[in-house]
């Protein structure tokens with residue numbers, strides 16, 4: 053049996069403003085910092101103590117990991133970071149207001165771009181102010197690996213190599229693993245873990261700042277489908293809020 057905890061970053065400044073974020077590197081709002089600290093307290097209260105942490109290379113996830121681990125007095129833990137845990141790249145929607153986008157393009161197109169499995173938003177031109185192709189943190193990546201837009205299928209395909217090559221070995225060594233990432237990169241991982249279909253995944257939303265605990269079997273697949281949120285009531289309310297963004 054292995055123990056995996058997934059934690060979406062706390063509310064970001066752009067989450068609060070209702071903007072599509074993707075790979076744009078924004079920090080946590082004050083509310084998001086408190087959500088992150090609450091996440092750490094939930095780990096302590098439920099005696100779920102990670103041995104190693106994996107985060108994306110985006111500030112909002114790193115801040116969340118630090119705040120949560122600070123509450124658990126675990127800031128000393130080894131941390132591994134990868135672009136493969138980054139949020140989905142939202143293409144030309146990065147920086148745009150969700151409600152305005154929904155109004156301009158209609159509900160169907162909005163939901164296709166936001167929650168379909170294989171329909172990416174339009175690509176973001178390399179010279180655009182919201183582009184990350186010149187971001188120093190990706191300087192060692194081959195240019196063709198840096199997305200200009202992504203659908204969830206793209207995220208699954210770039211995340212799973214990290215799951216198998218970096219996270220599973222930590223689980224196999226008996227470590228409790230905490231993954232601090234993003235709404236859509238965690239949707240991609242949960243789709244894999246819970247074997248959610250390409251159609252059903254559209255209905256899955258991940259709340260900010262509430263740890264999702266998975267006990268995994270010898271094949272690193274969930275003993276209980278869907279895992280267990282360490283605060284189920286708060287999770288349900290937050291999931292509804294994520295689902296209704298842009299309305």
Ligand SMILES: O=C(O)[C@H](O)COP(=O)(O)O
Nearest residue numbers: 071072073074139166235
């Ligand atoms: O990148 C973003 O805009 C959010 O973190 C995720 O947004 P979504 O829940 O609309 O996909």
